[in-house]
Amino acid sequence: MADTDAGSDTADGEPTGDETDDAGPGDPSGLGDGPGRESPSAPTGGLVVPVEPTPTLRQTVAYAIEAAVEDGFSTVHLVEIASWRDGDPGAEDRAASAERVLERAEAWADSDLDDLDGERPPVTVTTELIGGDEYLFGPDDYVRVLAAYAAEHGADAVLLDPEYSPVGNTTLLQPLEFALSNTSLAVETAPVTRPTRRERLRSEATGKRSVAMFGFSLAFYLILGDPFYWFDWVTGIATAAIVSITLSRVSIDVEPAIPRTPMRVVRGIIYVPVLLFEIVKANVEVARVILDPRLPIEPTMNRMRVIVGSGLPLMTLANSITLTPGTLTVRARDSDLYVHSLIPSARDGLFDGSLERWTRFVYYGRASARLPTPRERDDCAILQGPDATEELPIAAADGGVEGSVGDGDSQADPGEEDREDREPTEVTDG
Amino acid sequence: MEALGTARVALVVAFTLLGLFFSFVSMTGVLRLPDVYSRAHTASQADTLGAGFGLAAVALAIGWEAAGVKSVLLLFFIFVTNPTAAHAIARAAFEEGTVPWTEGDERR
Numbered sequence: 001m002a003d004t005d006a007g008s009d010t011a012d013g014e015p016t017g018d019e020t021d022d023a024g025p026g027d028p029s030g031l032g033d034g035p036g037r038e039s040p041s042a043p044t045g046g047l048v049v050p051v052e053p054t055p056t057l058r059q060t061v062a063y064a065i066e067a068a069v070e071d072g073f074s075t076v077h078l079v080e081i082a083s084w085r086d087g088d089p090g091a092e093d094r095a096a097s098a099e100r101v102l103e104r105a106e107a108w109a110d111s112d113l114d115d116l117d118g119e120r121p122p123v124t125v126t127t128e129l130i131g132g133d134e135y136l137f138g139p140d141d142y143v144r145v146l147a148a149y150a151a152e153h154g155a156d157a158v159l160l161d162p163e164y165s166p167v168g169n170t171t172l173l174q175p176l177e178f179a180l181s182n183t184s185l186a187v188e189t190a191p192v193t194r195p196t197r198r199e200r201l202r203s204e205a206t207g208k209r210s211v212a213m214f215g216f217s218l219a220f221y222l223i224l225g226d227p228f229y230w231f232d233w234v235t236g237i238a239t240a241a242i243v244s245i246t247l248s249r250v251s252i253d254v255e256p257a258i259p260r261t262p263m264r265v266v267r268g269i270i271y272v273p274v275l276l277f278e279i280v281k282a283n284v285e286v287a288r289v290i291l292d293p294r295l296p297i298e299p300t301m302n303r304m305r306v307i308v309g310s311g312l313p314l315m316t317l318a319n320s321i322t323l324t325p326g327t328l329t330v331r332a333r334d335s336d337l338y339v340h341s342l343i344p345s346a347r348d349g350l351f352d353g354s355l356e357r358w359t360r361f362v363y364y365g366r367a368s369a370r371l372p373t374p375r376e377r378d379d380c381a382i383l384q385g386p387d388a389t390e391e392l393p394i395a396a397a398d399g400g401v402e403g404s405v406g407d408g409d410s411q412a413d414p415g416e417e418d419r420e421d422r423e424p425t426e427v428t429d430g
Numbered sequence: 431m432e433a434l435g436t437a438r439v440a441l442v443v444a445f446t447l448l449g450l451f452f453s454f455v456s457m458t459g460v461l462r463l464p465d466v467y468s469r470a471h472t473a474s475q476a477d478t479l480g481a482g483f484g485l486a487a488v489a490l491a492i493g494w495e496a497a498g499v500k501s502v503l504l505l506f507f508i509f510v511t512n513p514t515a516a517h518a519i520a521r522a523a524f525e526e527g528t529v530p531w532t533e534g535d536e537r538r
Contacts, residue, residue: 223499283452283479290459290472299468301530322513325475328467329513330520340467340520340530384532392529 046075046155048146048185051127053101054163059192061105064159065112067188069121076125077155078105081142082132085309089365090260095129102127126153137310137334139175147183157186212256213248214240267362274358278324282346286325289343298385301330301392302339302347305379307371308359310335317359321350338383338393347382351375442487449483456480465531466523470516477512481505 049064051057061078068076080098084091109125131145146158158180164173173189180187217240225232289297308317318329321339326346331338341347353373361369374380381390452475459472485505492498 223503226496279478283475286459286472286475287452287455290455290462295462297463297468298533299465299531301467318517319510319513322474322516323478323509325471325478328471328474328520329517330467330524338524340471342468342471384530 045073045157046077046150046153047071047073047157047159048077048079048150048153048155049159050142050146050161050164051078051080051101051105052161052164054161054165056161056163056190056192057101057105058108060159060161060190061108062112063190063192065109065123067159068123069113069116073157074123075153075155076109076123077149077153078102078109078125078127079146079149080127080129081136081145082129083136084132085135085307086132087368088309089368091132095132098129102129135307135309135335139179141334142176143179143183146180147185150185156184157188160187160189162189162192207248208256209252210244210248212261213252214244217243263365264363267365271358271362275320275323275355278320278355282324282326282349285345286342297342298344299340299342300347300382300384300388302341302350303381303383303390304337304339304350304374305335305377306337306356306374307335307379308356308363313359313363316362317356320355320359324349324355351380438490442491445483445487445490449480449487452476452483453480466528467520467530470520474512474516477508481508 047064047068049060054060064076067073080102082091082095082098084094086095106125106127113120113123113125128149130149131142134141136142136145150156150158160173160176160180162173164176177187177189218236221236221239222232225236227233289295306314306317308314314332314335318332318337321327321337322329324346326342327350328340328342329337330340339350341350351374353375356374357369357371360371371377382388383390383392456472456476459475460469463469463472482505485501485508489498489501489505492501
């Protein structure tokens with residue numbers, strides 16, 4: 001499948017040479033097989049290599065050069081995909097360190113090209129930092145950015161570093177490969193020897209994360225116990241050691257840093273009374289609605305695209321929204337939050353984005369908290385009721401699921417809701 | 431009880447009553463509201479302010495002692511776990527394909 005796709009892509013946009021000789025019969029990589037690989041003298045297309053400072057980056061670059069020479073790629077694109085967003089505090093530092101990694105990788109690639117026997121092959125190496133204009137969440141986002149870059153530069157293959165993981169400690173390799181297989185790009189993972197899992201666990205667990213985890217667990221243990229009793233210190237240290245060894249990688253996904261982490265804690269403490277005030281205010285409003293004999297509710301599902309990073313910031317925001325009565329986070333799909341609102345005033349409050357700004361304040365500081373409301377950004381939509389501007393994403397899939405567990409009727413039509421109403425045991429058979 | 435002082439007793443009673451009130455509202459909501467999503471809203475209310483005021487009353491009655499500190503910690507954990515649970519329930523309903531109730535539908 002990759003073969004034909006790569007070929008057709010080349011035929012579209014690239015000047016293809018004649019297909020007389022099929023060089024490199026012993027091609028070990030399988031990259032750029034087919035018509036895209038004519039001969040080294042008529043190279044086509046480019047090879048995109050996403051770069052991160054991994055232990056296997058050096059070998060990946062070496063393999064990329066080897067593959068480019070053998071398969072006749074004219075360009076090797078070393079790209080680093082930004083996992084941050086330009087304008088975040090610290091973004092410049094991260095961009096600078098990314099540039100350094102790119103420079104190093106480029107130097108490696110150059111020296112590999114020079115070291116080849118004979119004449120230096122006509123392969124150019126370019127570097128670029130991409131994706132800094134938005135937050136990227138899952139593998140789909142990374143692949144979208146990669147595919148856009150590849151289309152723009154006429155590249156038709158991607159080489160993945162097996163250790164490539166742009167977001168924290170979770171490995172993205174398999175999801176990335178899967179998402180890439182849906183594009184027209186040929187994909188391969190560099191066959192480099194990677195350190196064993198055991199070594200990685202040990203080396204990462206000795207970092208700042210486990211120190212932070214240890215301190216936190218010990219402090220919590222001593223609060224529950226008696227900090228002036230020696231035996232609690234002994235058991236506490238043992239417990240905290242076990243917790244930090246086993247859970248530090250799971251619980252903390254961003255390396256703690258000295259000015260940043262304490263600042264976040266301090267700003268988080270500032271946020272607590274604000275959140276409490278919002279909760280009380282919303283509670284009173286909802287209580288009034290519930291106790292009203294007419295029960296004047298207008299529940300709707302809404303969609304809001306939020307501008308906070310993935311992971312902890314997104315969780316903070318989603319949980320804050322849920323804690324505030326009247327709004328309930330139902331689903332988080334990348335940066336889209338699906339929020340159910342009970343009354344219009346709660347929905348308006350949500351679209352004014354005060355919780356979003358506060359979350360940005362907690363994680364990125366005061367300057368980042370100034371941003372237009374979701375309403376001004378046009379990042380919100382009502383999915384139900386008279387003011388609906390978008391389709392509810394479950395309406396279509398609904399019929400199938402319900403039908404399969406229900407009484408066997410086909411329930412794909414809108415009359416389905418009436419039927420559910422007549423059947424009060426719907427929840428129990430579902 | 432005389433160790434507590436009148437003002438403190440009054441505050442403890444007030445907090446307890448407020449907690450009771452919000453728990454009552456939450457229960458009413460679960461009975462009156464039409465579907466799983468809107469009930470999840472009000473069920474989380476019992477945890478936030480119902481249990482919140484209750485634990486605040488406990489902390490105030492016990493004072494600055496180990497148990498009082500622990501009740502504040504309890505409050506903190508409720509505030510972390512409650513939205514997570516509410517989200518899990520709502521998300522399960524959403525994945526099952528339950529369409530939220532809107533004006534004009536009948537109660538389920």
